[in-house]
Amino acid sequence: MVKKKLRDAILLVLEKSVDGIVRIDDFRAHYYRYHYGAPELNKSALAQALKRLREHGFIEKQKDEEKIIFKLTEAGRDWLLKNKPDDQIEWDGVWRLVIFDIPESYKRARNTLRRRLKDWGFSAWQKSVWASKKPLTTALRKLVKELGIDDWVLVIESSGNGK
Numbered sequence: 001m002v003k004k005k006l007r008d009a010i011l012l013v014l015e016k017s018v019d020g021i022v023r024i025d026d027f028r029a030h031y032y033r034y035h036y037g038a039p040e041l042n043k044s045a046l047a048q049a050l051k052r053l054r055e056h057g058f059i060e061k062q063k064d065e066e067k068i069i070f071k072l073t074e075a076g077r078d079w080l081l082k083n084k085p086d087d088q089i090e091w092d093g094v095w096r097l098v099i100f101d102i103p104e105s106y107k108r109a110r111n112t113l114r115r116r117l118k119d120w121g122f123s124a125w126q127k128s129v130w131a132s133k134k135p136l137t138t139a140l141r142k143l144v145k146e147l148g149i150d151d152w153v154l155v156i157e158s159s160g161n162g163k
Contacts, residue, residue, distance in 0.1 A: 109147040
């Protein structure tokens with residue numbers, strides 16, 4: 001299994017499990033329940049993937065009596081949300097729009113914003129107007145502030161029914 005796919009499978013398993021917790025021994029023994037079509041899991045590949053996910057802050061390790069449990073963190077949930085295709089997200093009926101007119105002197109920040117919007121699954125309606133169904137408003141506003149372009153960027157949430 002390719003490392004990226006194993007990472008994705010682990011994060012999806014944790015997302016689908018109750019409270020974002022799954023016993024790792026259950027995952028290893030019954031991986032096919034969680035990720036249909038996954039090949040046999042290699043113990044060392046699984047251990048390396050779990051280590052990398054912990055290093056990135058996507059999961060946390062807990063001990064419960066004699067069992068080891070991995071839990072999805074907020075950063076892991078955010079990563080899943082940003083990287084899931086729109087057709088795999090339950091839409092809440094709200095469009096997220098990003099409209100910007102960033103000066104040429106901030107070209108690098110503008111390109112970073114466009115690249116991040118594309119990475120997060122936003123669709124370009126025009127060069128400076130992007131839209132998505134994903135609930136990423138908070139992450140977007142944080143990014144805009146970090147890039148120092150909040151004077152030229154408007155992030156809007158709008159329901160599709162005019163309410």
